[in-house]
Every structure is written in structure tokens, then in C-alpha cells.
Amino acid sequence: MTLFQGSFFLFFVITIITLNQIPTSCADDEHYLKCSSPFQCANLKNLSYPFWGFGRTPYCGHPAFNLQCTGEVATLTLMSESYRVLEVNDSDHRFKLVRTDYWNNICPTILRNITVDGTFFDYGSDTQNLTFYYDCPSFPQSDSVFPWFNCSVNGTQMINYFVTESMLESSEPGEIMGACKSRVVVPILESEAKLLEKNSTVENLKAVLDNGFDAEWDANNSLCDKCQNSGGYCGYNPSSGEFMCYCRDESSPSTCKNSGKRNNVGVAIGATVGGVAALVVILGCVYFMIQRRRKIYQKSRSMELFIAPTSSGDTFASTTITSQSLSSYQSSNPVTRSYYFGVQVFTYEELEEATKNFDASRELGEGGFGTVYKGELKDGRTVAVKRHYESNSRRIVQFMNEVQILARLRHKNLVTLFGCTSKHSRELLLVYEFIPNGTVAYHLQGRGSKSTLLPWPIRLNIAVETAEALAYLHANDVIHRDVKTNNILLDDQFCVKVADFGLSRDFPTDVTHVSTAPQGTPGYVDPEYYQCYQLTDKSDVYSFGVVLVELISSLQAVDINRNRSDVNLSNMAIKKIQNQELHELVDPYLGFEKDPAMRRMTTAVAELAFRCLQQERDLRPCMDEVVEILRGIKSDGLGGREETEILDIRTDEAILLKKAHSPVSPNSVVDNWVSGSSVSNSS
Template identity: 55%
Template sequence: METSTWTLLLHSPPKKFRQIQKRKHGLKGEEDYPVAVGNDNRLKLALGSGISAGGITILIICFIIRQRHKRKYASTFLSRNTSSDPSSQPGLETTGTYFGIPIFPYSELEEATYHFVPDREIGDGGFGTVYHGQLRDGREVAVKRLYENNYRRVEQFMNEVQILTRLRHRNLVSLYGCTSRHSRELLLVYEFIPNGTVADHLHGNRADSGLLTWPIRLSIAIETASALCYLHASDVVHRDVKTKNILLDNSFCVKVADFGLSRLFPTDVTHVSTAPQGTPGYVDPEYHLCHQLTDKSDVYSFGVVLIELISSLPAVDFSRLKHEINLSNYAINKIQKCAFHELIDPHLGFNSDLAVNRMTTLVAELAFRCLQPDKEMRPSMDEVLEILKEIESNRHELENMDAAADSVGSSMREPPPPSPDCDEVGLLKSVQLMPSPDSTTAQWASRSTTPSASA
């Protein structure tokens, strides 16, 4: 076929092409030109097939681009600081910093934890397992190993790194470093806190030691409140305050940990995920309605911690009556009835020590305020800390009164009557409670997205 004919075939409509061919070859009708008709059909089929194949190809390309974008986000979570991350260069595994903290080679952390053997496990949370390890320089560390290196885990990883690197407080756990973006796994390296958690000492494997006397418990409450005040002043909501996240060193000083759920506020996004956040038994009741966790949500959770400290009971216990499975409900019922003797751990000396009796009652009343279902009725963490410090400052005066009563006679050592504020405290007697869910399978109010939380 001549070049001009090919040009007509590619650029001319089939009908016009047939007319040109008829004039050239002296043909009259369609029956005299079967070859042209066949070419026309084949042309239509070719064009249709080309369009379909092109559409599929475009869809495949779009899908590949989208997947590459996700993988790129997950694999370059340290890209904001690649200039100071020499590990981004081929052939180098480590050195450099990310947000001012060192980047550790995966091989060193693997060696430090004896290849993450189960015997080295010291904790297990919602986002990863924590292992005890020792670095080559001799430092003992806690290495958090995220479960999966996917988009969600990278987000939690980045969140914790970015928050902890900007915070410095004696009652917050210190972050020593993390792995690089080329690491086989995402690892966070913390200072090692050797004395377990408050939960361990209250109702866990260290509960029988009896080391948590009332003065130590009050000190734990004050130091935890101090850490939360600092977070809130730094525009950070912890969002998972619980006794398992309050670590203790050998001197029983507090180190608040686990910032995987923490958020800076106010945030620059308009919606948040409605997947249940926090821990059952500690979650703000208003979360059922608005799916927002704010600084007042931390206050509610801290109220549960206060009740644990004075009662030695767990936040959730299915052996209790149905309406008392949540410790918050159990405590509210007892405080409303002024039945403090049924709530406070007798081993603390509630029935024999005037000072302990009065202080634990005051802490119970403070916890009651923190557990109000309406967040506007709860105090701020600053106010909570101020009240706790006042209770502690009066401890010595109360202890002196107790000693004076002891010198006079046992009759003077009878516990004082209920707090004069007891009737005032019963604010919830006419309020329908909306307790924190007692299990992760509890029915949540809604699955739709809602405006994000702000201070």
C-alpha cells in the first residue's frame, strides 16, 4: 500500500477512505469493495480494543502511583531531617539525629535485647512490645518494638518521637533515640525504669510487697499530676493516662510513659478517627458522644488513678457487680453514700490513723470531682495539683495531731466523722452516669467522623 493510502487510513474517516478508493479503482458499490469493508470492521475492533486497553492501563498506573505514595510515606518518615541522617546514604546504617535525638542501628538494638527474646519482654501495649536491653556504652534501656511497619504504626512512631523530643520534665520518661528510616523495624529507645509500674505495685505481680505506703502513694499522685500539668501547659494531651503508664524508679519517683496516643492541640486537622482511643475503664464518658479526647479527658483518667491509689483496686474488674465493673462507678457510689471505709484500702491505716483517714478522704473527694460526667464540671490539672500539694502540706500537721491524740489516750484516736463536705460532694446523685466502657468490645455511640479535639 502506498504511503498516501496509509495516511488516509490513519487520518481519514472510513467512509471518506472508501470513496477515495472507489474513485481510484473504478468501484461502484459496497458489494464491489469487500476488502474495504473488512478493513473498516478491523479498524473499529482495533480502535475499541485500544481504548479499553488504554483505560485499564491508566487505572493500573494510578493504582501503582497511589501504592508507591503510601510506601514512600511509610519508608521516609525521617525525611524531614534527612540532611542530618547520614543513614539515608546507601551503605550507612546509622549515625545522625532525628529531632535532636540519636539514630541507633538496628543491629545494636537487636544485640542489646539478645535478638528480642521473650525473656527480655517487660511490657506489652497497644502499639508494640517493650524489651529490656543494654547498649554497648553500658546504658540500660527499654526498647519499644512496633508490631507492624505499616502506615498506622509509622504514624504512631512519628507522633511519639516528635512529642517526646520537645518535652523535658523530671516525671516524664526520657527518649534516648530511635532507628532510622532504613531500619528493618521501627524501634524507640527509652531510659530503663527498673521498678515496674504503679499497676504492678497496686494489683499486679508486686502487690504483695507492701511497699506502696500512703505517703508514697500521695507522692505518686502529686508527681503524676505535675507531669500532666506540664503536658497541658505544653499543649499536649496524653490521652492514655493509667497506672500501667506510670513507671516507678527505685526511689518510687514517677516517670509517665507511652505517648503513642498523645496529640498536640489545637490540631490543624478537621476530623479524627472514631476508632476507640484510650483504655477501657479510664476513658472519658463524653467520648461516647463526641469522640473527642481533651485535657479534661486526662483529668477524668487521672481521677480513676486517684481511686486506684486509695483503694488498691483495678480500674476494671468483672468479678464486681455489673454496675460496679468500672472502678469509677464503684467509687462514685461509695462516695455519694459517704462510705469511704468501703472504698479506701484498710491496709493504709484508714481505721487506725487519723492523718491517713483525713487525707485519703480528701483525695477521694478530689477524685470525685475529676470523675464528673460533664467535663466542664471537672477541675483543671493545675487545680488538681494544687489541692494534692495542700493535702500533703497538711500531712505533717495531721500526723502531729495523731501523735498528740495517741499520747492522751486511745479514745482520742477514733477516726473523725465523714468530711463536712460529704453532702456537697454528692453532685451526681441526680445525674445519669455515662461510664467509661469496661471492655474493648463495648458498643460505641457512633462510627462517624467528628470534629477534632481542641483545648
């Protein structure tokens, strides 16, 4: 080896060692890369934090700022009110909004005032109020000092007025305007108000409303400014529910700590390496990049299961590949299978064959996330295959979430996940154990429902087993977030299997709550979670309280055919219990009036439901306490000899139920195996 070769080799080794100490763009953090690119929603361009949606990954934005993009319209729901977003000024955290119900409309169907509490946004300094007076007494409009207009609201012709702040200062509303039935305050721009005062026509009024108002958002603004100044991109940690600064090499709760160090090292290397050594650096960098890319590729292959699927066929990828055979379905020739967290990876073709090409006659149910089909695997297992409607980023997150949670949880009252598809599958598919008797909702309120098929012993047992399943989840730091009778399945012995973990969240043990946009199903969502954006285990307790009321009443959680005050079953139950009218709530079939023991147990369950449905979460019991109370009710009311009879009843009822459905076959099973969720936002 010549001196030059020896020096070259030594310098090459030194260069490689030096480069290994420097984070390079070859290994940029995935969150950093995804959040670095702006996105477009409708006519709004170059959007970034705190906004997300329309393909933008949720962790690149704030949960409260999920944009809905339709054509040229971008809308945002803040504090349960929908706004059109007209402009966004990222530099000073300002945007221009207009209430959706007042867009090109001065006579909305529902008249309501909106209170801005400043949690996420507040009015700008150049915003003032425009006051509408609706449904006013009839009198000669020429006598009015304020502009008036006619419109029809809910089919009723009305005389109405509008007043700016300056108009109110110059003239107080008279007695007749004070007798108007509704008063609504809508924000507008101060400059627009002055134009309206000069020319108070209805056309100008609509134009003023359509120009919206200025507002300032607050989504950890100061933290985001610091993050951006340090070279990072702002985002949100979906696990902790806190602000996150995504940097090139790692994430931070505030700023990119290594940005200065990166620059200093780069300067030092630049000063050291020169001349002929530049060639060595280039060669070394090429070698390093090749090795680094190879490692990244190998790592990505192990994680590719949960990256957006394409339509390019199906290949296997997992963290471990083993050769094994299932103990319950032993085959003579064990096959090599891929697994992720112990969950088998299926090919799309396997599941297509198992469901007879997703035959409509094999549908078990349909919900917001997808359709579930009955399938027969080659190893003999009967399964339920959930086929997601679409493969957008939100569905992928829910898909990942359900796999990772169910893969590590094992409980007799939780549905078992057998497997899922991989990255290259045409569609996102999940494979569960088949639960033959459908959902609790189906038996209580379904089209084939007969209350006699769910006598009180079975209903009480459903309550106990569901509570035990939720207590197990909470003990393992998981919040279900979509507890409802449509997600409680029943096997052939009417034992509970809690299902649908697409909205579930890991809940760190060292926090009191997770700040996230409310998600769930109307009628079941914790009101404090809905108002404060704070998810806790008590949110599941509230939803379970609604389930308890359904079990004793056989009524739906939401029914618009009931009286207005009783549309939500939770409100109806609270009122009935407080007014000592429980007998009006309980399903007549249960024998509440005739059987003292039944009345005692039903009353005890209703009292527990009342506690679970308290508006303030601190007043609700935890799931462990709920389990103990329900076990006590079951033991006190159904102990001894009666317990044996209950088991017999359950067996008889299983037979009766199968006879009642017409007929139950492999291709005809109950509907509503799963149900979707509404009230969308980021998880």
C-alpha cells in the first residue's frame, strides 16, 4: 500500500466516522418530512399548522382545526359551529371567517347566538357586532329608525330588523323591537358596518355578511413560533395530546435542540476538509448514503404494513416471519406466514376468496368505517372481514390504531383480531373472529327485535360483561371512545364481545386527560369531552351509562320521533329518574310493575346509570366501581338457585333467538354487525 493510498484510506475512515456523528437529510424524521410541505384546501393555498385535513396528516395540525374541503369551499367547525374560511394569514395567526348559516342568507332555519370563549380563536380588533331582531310585532315600518326586512323562517312570515353598533348608540331599540321573539348577534368587519349604515339595503346586508369577519387563532402560537425559529415544523402528538415540534432528527415538545449543533459541526467539517480531501468526502458520503439508505429501506420494509395502500397487488411485510400452524386449526403442512405484533397478515386474494368476492349476501353489517362480511378461511375458521370504505389518511390511522390495540389485548369479552392486510393490498381489511348473534342494539331496537328474546338476566349479564371489558381496557391505559350497543356483540351463548376500536386511544398513566377533538356517536358522547376537548376514562363511563339506559328501556340513544326534550335518551332518563317516573322508562316486558325483585334490580341499575350520566366527569364512578356495583346487583337479585335458572334461560333463549330469525344461515346473519362513528375530527 502506497503512502497516498494509506493516507487516502485513513482519511476515508476518519470522514466516515465524522459523518456518522452528523444527522443527515438521508435520515430526516418522517413527521418532519410530512409536515414540511404546505397543502391546499379549496381556494386556500400554502396552508400549514394548525390546519389539517384533505389528505394532510392529523399530527401536522391541531385537533380543533380540521378543514373540510369541498370544491371551492373550505369550512371549519369551532365550538360546534361551522364557519367558511375565506382567508388565512399565517404570519400573524389571523383568518377571515363567516358563519355558514349566514352565508348569502339572512333568514337561517335555526336562530342561535354563538359564544366565543377564546379557547381556540377570538374576534379581531376590527370586528363589531351586527344585531338581528326576528319575528317582531307588525307596525308601520316607516315609523322604525332601524332597517327592516321580511323573510320566512320555518314556513312563518316574519318582520325583522338589523342594527349596527353605531345605530344602537344613536337610538335605543323601542318597545316594539323589545317584543321581538329572537335576537341574534353576528360578527362583521367594522369597515363593512360603516358601508351598511350608509346604504341599508338587503343586498348590501347579504354582501356584508358574505365578507365575513377577522379572527385570531390560538393553537399554542408561542410554542409554534419558537419551533419554527429553531428550524422545525409545528404539529401535535396524537398519543399525549400535546404540542410537538418536529425536527430533522427527532421530535421535541418545544424547539429543535440540535439545529445549532448541526450547523457548528458542518462549519468545522467544511473548514477541515478541502482540496483533494473534498473528493474523499464525496466518495465517503456516497458510501455512507448507500449504507444508510439500505438500513432505511430494511426498516421501511418492516413498517410498510401501515403506510397508505396502493393498487399494485399484494406482497407480505412484517416485523417477524415465522413458520407455524394454528393450534385450533392444525394443518398437516405448516405454512410460512407474516405477522405484525403477532397478528397474521393476509393477502387481499385470500380474503376475497374467503368472502366469495365480497358477495352482498355475506354482508353482516354496514357502518361509518366500512362493511363487514362473513368469510370462511382455508384453515376452517369462520371470520368476519371488515372492509374499509376508503384508504385515506384518516382511515389508515384508524386501521393502524385498531390493529395495534387489539393485538396486545386479550380478554374474554373483547372481540379477537385474527389478522389484517398489508401495505400493497388493494384495500384495508381487518379479520376478526365471527360473532354469530349480532349486536345488542339489533336485539333491543333492530328491525327483527323482540324484547322477549332478551329477558332481564341476559340484559344484566350484558351490562356486567361490558363493564368488565371496559374496566380491563382502562387498566391497560386504553379508552374505547365509541361505547354503544352497536359495538357490543353477542356470541351464540349471549356472552359479550366489545368491538370496533377504530377510535380508541392509548391513555398515558401520568396525565389527567388527553386534549383532542371530540369523536364518537351522537347520543353517547360525553358532554364535558364535547365542550372542553378533554378525553378521559370517564368519557367511556358516560357512554356506558347510555348503554345501561338502553338495556332497561329498549329505546334508542337518539330518536328524533320522540318529544324534543326526549330526543337524547340520556336527557330523557335523567328527567324520568329525577321525577320518580322510572316506570315510564323501563321496557314493559321486564315486569317492572309486577315483580318486586325485578323492580329492585332495575331501579339499582337506573341509579347507577344516573351516576354515570352526570355532566361533570368527577361525579361519575370509575369503571372498576361500576363493575363492583353491577356484580353486587346480579349477586343480590339473582343468586343461589336462580343463578342456575339463568344459565338455563340463556341456553333456551339462544335457541329461541335462532328460531326467531328467518332463517339463520351462513349467508344470512343479523344486520348492523358494526356501526360507524360520526362527529368527526382528528383522533
